[in-house]
Structure formats: C-alpha cells, structure tokens
Amino acid sequence: MAGMLGGNREPTEVEVRRGIGARRAADALRVALGLAGDGLDVLPADIERLAADGVLAEAGEYRGHRLFDAAACAAPGTGLAARVREVVEERVAWTGTSVPAREAAAQCGLTQAEFASAAEAAGLPAGPLGRWARSDVAALKGEAGAVRSRRTLGPRQAADRLGVRGREFEYLVEAGALVAVERVADRPAQFTVRDLDTVAGRADLGWAAARAADPRRPSPWRELAGPIAERDAHIHALVTELRRQGVDAWARHRAASDRWTLDWAPGGAPTADEVAASWRTGSAECCWRAG
Incomplete structure (x- = not known):
C-alpha cells in the first residue's frame, strides 16, 4: 500500500482495512473455504505462494509487512478457492516427503553449514519452505563421512582425539607424521580429522605405550623424529x-x-x-x- 500513497505517509485505518497480513489472510481463507473440517490448514507460506501465482492480489504493505486483499480472502472466487486447496495439498504432500534444514543436517551428522556446502557441491538445491527432500538427504549421507573428515582441530583437540598428551602430539608433528593444513596469524595450527585418523591407524607408532606414557619420564616417541x-x-x-x-x-x-x-x-x-x-x-x- 505504500506504493499507492504519496511520499512516506502511513496508511490510514480505513486504507489498512483493505489489506490484511499473511497470517490473517490465511485464517480468513481457511474459514471461508471450511478447510478445517477436512483437516487442512492454511499457512502464511501458502498466502505467499498464492500471491506469487497471481491468484491473490496484494494490497501494498504496512511497516514492512505485505498486505493482501481482505475482501478476496473473506469471499474467495471459484478460481482462488480451487487454487488454495491445491496449494495447501501440495504443501502437505511436500512436508511429508521432506525435512527441515536442521533435521537434514542432523541426519547426516553435519552442521547446517557443512550440509549446505555438501548439497551445493552435489547440485542438490533446497525445496520449498527451505526443506530438503528425504531422498536427497539419503543421498548426501554417503558424502557425510568425507565432509566430516575435512573438519579441522587445534593441537589440544587433536591430541584429545588421538588419546595422547600434548608432549606426544608435538613429537608426531616434529617427526612430520602430522602436518598442519591451516595456519592463521594468532591462531593455533589446524589438523584435519582425516589426517588424524590416518596417523591413528599406524600400528608402527606404538600407540599403547604413547598413550600410557608417564609425563615424568622421557616419552617413548622422543626419537620419533x-x-x-x-x-x-x-x-x-x-x-x-x-x-x-x-x-x-x-x-x-x-x-x-x-x-x-x-x-x-x-x-x-x-x-x-x-x-x-x-x-x-x-x-x-x-x-x-x-x-
């Protein structure tokens, strides 16, 4: 509605009544079409979809919120009524075969940022409502291990993952068994989970002795380098x-x-x-x- 008014003047109360927000528009359509009796609900996202499809007119905006034709929502015509039901049923079907981003990432054992990056690399976009198809999530589970292996840890976290003290960890680095992959000024060196797991699998290093090393005595890895x-x-x-x-x-x-x-x-x-x-x-x- 701001575009229908001169300058930056706020709409009057009468002008605002011509348009209602997405939540009220959804409630009005649900009541007008009796969808509650069919176990269906209309959500603000559905209103946005109807407006994008061009079957529900916008009535401007108020304080940054889009407004929609209140009269059309209170007494929808045949075309709008049919499209509302289609949009709602499509959304219900989609939500039944998809999961929100947080759940998708959790199923893969990834952070949301890691999941989004893996999905982009695989060419898998998010669907409506920012949700992800269950089939796509299942496909990305196969890539999750590789993504987790690229995570980096600082020296203390890396030593904890390997189950050794800081002294023994330093010997590994000194000997070149581990090489930092990321060095940023004023930040500890970073080591990938993949490299840590690889070195942990080396039987020639004598892990039992290193993990049980007495800090008061010379390390069993003192001559590793x-x-x-x-x-x-x-x-x-x-x-x-x-x-x-x-x-x-x-x-x-x-x-x-x-x-x-x-x-x-x-x-x-x-x-x-x-x-x-x-x-x-x-x-x-x-x-x-x-x-």
Whole structure:
C-alpha cells in the first residue's frame, strides 16, 4: 500500500482495512473455504505462494509487512478457492516427503553449514519452505563421512582425539607424521580429522605405550623424529644459522620432558613456519634469508 500513497505517509485505518497480513489472510481463507473440517490448514507460506501465482492480489504493505486483499480472502472466487486447496495439498504432500534444514543436517551428522556446502557441491538445491527432500538427504549421507573428515582441530583437540598428551602430539608433528593444513596469524595450527585418523591407524607408532606414557619420564616417541643426538645437533645448527644471518636466536632444553624450545627476537626474523620447514627438511639452511 505504500506504493499507492504519496511520499512516506502511513496508511490510514480505513486504507489498512483493505489489506490484511499473511497470517490473517490465511485464517480468513481457511474459514471461508471450511478447510478445517477436512483437516487442512492454511499457512502464511501458502498466502505467499498464492500471491506469487497471481491468484491473490496484494494490497501494498504496512511497516514492512505485505498486505493482501481482505475482501478476496473473506469471499474467495471459484478460481482462488480451487487454487488454495491445491496449494495447501501440495504443501502437505511436500512436508511429508521432506525435512527441515536442521533435521537434514542432523541426519547426516553435519552442521547446517557443512550440509549446505555438501548439497551445493552435489547440485542438490533446497525445496520449498527451505526443506530438503528425504531422498536427497539419503543421498548426501554417503558424502557425510568425507565432509566430516575435512573438519579441522587445534593441537589440544587433536591430541584429545588421538588419546595422547600434548608432549606426544608435538613429537608426531616434529617427526612430520602430522602436518598442519591451516595456519592463521594468532591462531593455533589446524589438523584435519582425516589426517588424524590416518596417523591413528599406524600400528608402527606404538600407540599403547604413547598413550600410557608417564609425563615424568622421557616419552617413548622422543626419537620419533630421529636419534636424540641427531635432533640436538640439528637444533644447534638452526640456532647457529639464524645467528649467522643476524637473528638473535636461542634454544633451551628441558631434561624432564626432553623438549627443546627454539626462539628468536622479533623484527626481520623468519616465521615459525619457515623454521619448521627447515626442520622438516633436515637441513640447517633456513628457508628464510635476511633481506
């Protein structure tokens, strides 16, 4: 109705009476057609559908809400009456063979965002009312495992999934058995569920001993990245290389946990990823070079 009025003037009470909102329009049509006796209801979504089909006229809008022809809803003609029943029956049939988005995602064990992404990749669009056909949901269940495997976890969550302490998890990363797939500034490294489950299936790692490791004693995985002497020599070589390039670097060793900590002063220095890359290659030649 705003389009029928001059400027931004709000409609008068008489003008508003000519149009009613979707909820009242649905109630009026249900009563006028006696649908309650047939066990049928008319919903606001049905009113939107009737308007889109061009069989129910709009009467403007009021405060952002669409208004519909009140007279037509109170005394629908033959064409409108027939179409109302068709629309209602189609909706009832559709809701019987479909589920809402939240339920569809839950059936697949996915978040709604994951489900929507998987559906888009499979070329399966949502149907009316934002609902999904049960057959499409069943088809997507086969893809759900792959979607879940692409989820990422931080170091603590990843260690919990593997059933090991943080110390043992760090040894896995240090040895290259696990490689982070996502690094964002000021956020922990991320590891995919697929990679975690893959490494968990490696029988050669001795999982029972690692999971039962006494934190007060050296880890059974302390030489996973190579002999201790070789590792220590590489740490010293990295520090020497960084210092040669003008970086104030240092390393500390904790005997209780048998862990080295390599650190350096900020400002023109390499990133943690660059130093980690040189460690994985087993070379003291850092990927970073002073500019």
